[in-house]
Every structure is written in structure tokens, then in C-alpha cells.
Amino acid sequence: MRDVRDVLIIGAGPSGLAAASRLAARGRDTLVLEEHDVIGRPVHCTGVLGHDAFAELDLPRDTILSITRSATFRSGHGEPVLVESEHIIATVVDRGPFDARLAERAAAAGAEIRTGARVEAIDVTPSGVTVTMRDSAPLRGRALVLACGANYRFNRALGLGIPRTHVQSAQLEMPFPSIPHIDVRMGRRIAPGGFAWAVPFMRGEASYARLGVLCETDARGHFLTAFEAIAREYGAPLTPPSEPRLKMLPLGPVKKTVSDRVLAVGDAAGLVKPTTGGGIYYGMLSGHFAADALDACLASDRLDERDLRAYEAQWRERIGPDIRAGLAFRKLATRLGDRGIDALMELARVDGLVPLLKDKADFNWHRGAALALLRHPAFRRAVISSIWS
Numbered sequence: 001m002r003d004v005r006d007v008l009i010i011g012a013g014p015s016g017l018a019a020a021s022r023l024a025a026r027g028r029d030t031l032v033l034e035e036h037d038v039i040g041r042p043v044h045c046t047g048v049l050g051h052d053a054f055a056e057l058d059l060p061r062d063t064i065l066s067i068t069r070s071a072t073f074r075s076g077h078g079e080p081v082l083v084e085s086e087h088i089i090a091t092v093v094d095r096g097p098f099d100a101r102l103a104e105r106a107a108a109a110g111a112e113i114r115t116g117a118r119v120e121a122i123d124v125t126p127s128g129v130t131v132t133m134r135d136s137a138p139l140r141g142r143a144l145v146l147a148c149g150a151n152y153r154f155n156r157a158l159g160l161g162i163p164r165t166h167v168q169s170a171q172l173e174m175p176f177p178s179i180p181h182i183d184v185r186m187g188r189r190i191a192p193g194g195f196a197w198a199v200p201f202m203r204g205e206a207s208y209a210r211l212g213v214l215c216e217t218d219a220r221g222h223f224l225t226a227f228e229a230i231a232r233e234y235g236a237p238l239t240p241p242s243e244p245r246l247k248m249l250p251l252g253p254v255k256k257t258v259s260d261r262v263l264a265v266g267d268a269a270g271l272v273k274p275t276t277g278g279g280i281y282y283g284m285l286s287g288h289f290a291a292d293a294l295d296a297c298l299a300s301d302r303l304d305e306r307d308l309r310a311y312e313a314q315w316r317e318r319i320g321p322d323i324r325a326g327l328a329f330r331k332l333a334t335r336l337g338d339r340g341i342d343a344l345m346e347l348a349r350v351d352g353l354v355p356l357l358k359d360k361a362d363f364n365w366h367r368g369a370a371l372a373l374l375r376h377p378a379f380r381r382a383v384i385s386s387i388w389s
């Protein structure tokens with residue numbers, strides 16, 4: 001048994017596993033610690049990500065449940081606006097098997113993955129990192145990747161800070177009547193400061209959907225409201241078959257993503273799309289950036305915070321502009337009341353916003369669409385009059 005591993009990774013989600021695969025492939029002695037007994041369980045996530053990511057990140061295609069090119073958007077009261085596009089392709093994955101495949105690949109690259117291993121404490125000293133678990137001996141590493149998702153106990157202890165913006169979520173997957181498009185709903189009654197969704201897909205011959213809500217408060221209550229509205233429309237029973245899963249979602253980066261010998265990736269770093277909370281893609285990118293920077297720092301044996309800042313510089317350069325644009329867009333959107341959202345929906349129907357979105361929107365990169373909307377004169381007028389009215 002090796003006494004000191006090169007890298008300890010806390011969390012076997014997409015971000016930690018992306019880092020593990022890359023580090024192990026470069027010959028780094030990598031150990032991933034996952035608190036749950038089964039990788040990928042329990043599932044909280046809707047599993048929607050841009051189809052381009054499959055080629056870019058070589059993602060496991062056998063976990064795809066459906067591929068869709070269309071979504072409807074509506075405010076609480078209004079008619080839906082349909083956005084259909086040949087080049088915006090959303091993919092729905094089965095998150096449990098998706099994470100399990102990523103773990104198989106990390107193991108095939110040489111990483112060790114230990115399940116049922118909940119890290120209780122982290123101690124960083126000038127000579128290394130020690131992690132403590134409840135029922136096994138402490139483990140030592142030269143460096144640590146914090147990939148434990150949206151819980152911030154270790155962030156606080158390590159001085160990394162917590163995301164400035166976060167929201168609540170509730171979601172349930174169930175057999176559901178067939179829905180022609182992804183269905184997104186906004187408005188203060190349904191989802192204050194967020195949105196509700198129904199994402200359809202098939203399991204074998206059976207039609208399913210994931211229904212959920214992202215909002216500022218009372219996720220369970222808003223889930224029930226949204227559920228009833230969506231179920232009524234598609235002829236499903238009006239009460240959910242079981243309780244939704246509740247989870248906090250970060251919507252912006254933590255104060256800093258590195259400290260001596262430590263790098264935070266994915267949700268642990270708050271690296272998600274601020275517009276939707278989608279974090280699989282940015283999380284995996286950040287895992288790769290962290291692995292690249294860490295590999296170089298391990299080679300030179302320089303693992304202080306200032307050395308690891310190469311990681312922070314890389315994610316800021318690559319995904320920072322989209323995160324900033326997303327945060328600005330979100331700030332504006334949350335200041336709109338229901339009347340403002342209605343006005344924008346009306347604008348989308350009559351004033352060419354849909355073609356603009358089709359042209360500028362990219363599933364994984366939201367900056368282009370956000371800037372195009374903010375520059376659109378009628379959009380700006382509607383936003384300003386809604387905020388001042």
C-alpha cells in the first residue's frame with residue numbers, strides 16, 4: 001500500500017471523475033473517495049446537456065435517454081413560445097449510469113475509486129494533506145481535489161468561501177404522458193427567481209419525464225404548484241406519485257478555487273451556468289483544467305496556492321466570461337415581475353426574438369445569447385419599462 005498518494009479526490013461525480021481520469025492517465029497515483037456505496041446514486045439531476053459535449057469530452061453515449069431540438073417557454077399565464085433549432089441540441093442522460101461509466105473509465109486509466117468512504121475532515125500542512133474517514137485509517141496525499149458537490153463544509157474550513165448566489169431545487173422522475181418538447185415555465189407563482197421544467201424521455205417503450213423547479217424559496221411548495229399545472233396540461237394525475245428530491249444549487253463561483261495543496265472543481269467551486277444551474281459540462285471542464293495545472297505542479301513539487309493559481313486562471317479565461325454574462329442576465333431576470341416576463345414572452349412571439357435566440361443560443365455557452373438579447377432594442381425597452389413600472 002502506498003503511504004502517500006499523489007492526489008486524493010473527494011467526490012465521484014462528473015467533476016471529480018474527469019480530474020481522476022486525466023491525472024491517472026498521466027501516471028499520477030490517484031485515489032477517489034466517494035461517500036455513497038454506489039457511484040451515481042442517489043440522482044438529483046435532470047441530466048440535460050448540450051450534445052456537442054459528447055464529442056468534446058468523449059462522454060458515454062450509451063447513457064443517452066433522448067435527444068431533443070425543441071423547448072417551449074411560457075410565463076405563468078401566457079401562451080407558450082416554441083423554440084426549435086437544428087443546431088441547439090439537448091441531450092438527456094441517465095445520471096446514475098452516466099457517473100458509473102465515468103468511474104469505469106477513471107479506473108481503466110489507473111485511478112483507484114473507493115466507495116462507502118465518507119471524508120469527515122481534511123488537514124493541510126506544508127508537507128501534505130491528510131483526510132480522515134469514520135471507519136478507516138487516515139489517508140495522505142500530496143494534493144487534494146475537492147469535488148464533493150454542493151455542500152460547503154470543507155470550503156469554509158479551507159478558506160475557499162461559498163457561492164454568493166444559490167437557489168433551492170426539487171425534482172422527481174416518473175412515468176408520464178408523452179410531451180412533445182421540453183416544457184419550461186416561469187413566473188413568481190410557479191418559480192420565484194427561477195423556473196419549472198418537464199423534461200420528457202423514454203425508458204424502453206415507456207414514456208417518462210423529470211419534473212422539477214428551481215426557485216428562491218419553498219422548493220417543495222413550488223414544485224407541487226408547478227406539478228399540478230404541468231400534469232393538468234398533459235392529462236396526468238394531479239398529485240406526484242412520491243416526494244421530490246430537494247437540493248441546494250449553487251449559481252456562481254466561490255471566492256477562490258485554490259488554496260495550498262487544494263483545488264476545488266465543479267459544484268464545490270460553484271462552477272455552473274448561472275442561468276440554469278446546469279453544472280455537468282463546466283464541472284467536467286474544470287476537472288480537466290485542475291488536472292492539467294496539478295500535473296504540472298506535482299512535476300515541479302510546487303503546490304502552494306500561488307502555484308495552483310494556474311488552474312484558476314484557466315477556468316477564468318475559458319468559462320469566466322460566460323459565468324459573468326450569465327450572472328448579469330440572471331440579476332436582470334430576477335428583477336422582472338410577472339408582467340415583465342409576460343411582456344418579454346409577447347415580444348418573443350411578435351418581435352423576432354425567437355430567430356435571434358435560434359441564431360445566437362448555444363446549449364453550453366450562454367454568453368452569446370445573453371449579450372444578443374441585452375443588445376436587442378425592443379428587449380431592452382421591455383426590461384427597462386418593466387423594472388421601472
Ligand SMILES: Cc1cc2nc3c(=O)[nH]c(=O)nc-3n(C[C@H](O)[C@H](O)[C@H](O)COP(=O)(O)OP(=O)(O)OC[C@H]3O[C@@H](n4cnc5c(N)ncnc54)[C@H](O)[C@@H]3O)c2cc1C
Nearest residue numbers: 011013014015035045046047048119149266267278279280
Ligand atoms: C434538480 C437538479 C437538476 C439539475 N439538472 C442539471 C442538468 O439538467 N444539467 C446539468 O448540467 N446540471 C444539472 N444539475 C447540476 C448538476 O447535477 C451538478 O452541477 C453536477 O452534478 C456537479 O457535478 P460534481 O461532480 O461537481 O458534483 P456531484 O455530482 O454533486 O458529485 C459530488 C460527489 O461527492 C460526493 N461527496 C460529497 N461529500 C463527500 C464526502 N464528504 N466524502 C466523500 N464523498 C463525498 C457525493 O456523494 C457525490 O457523489 C442539476 C442539479 C439539480 C439539483
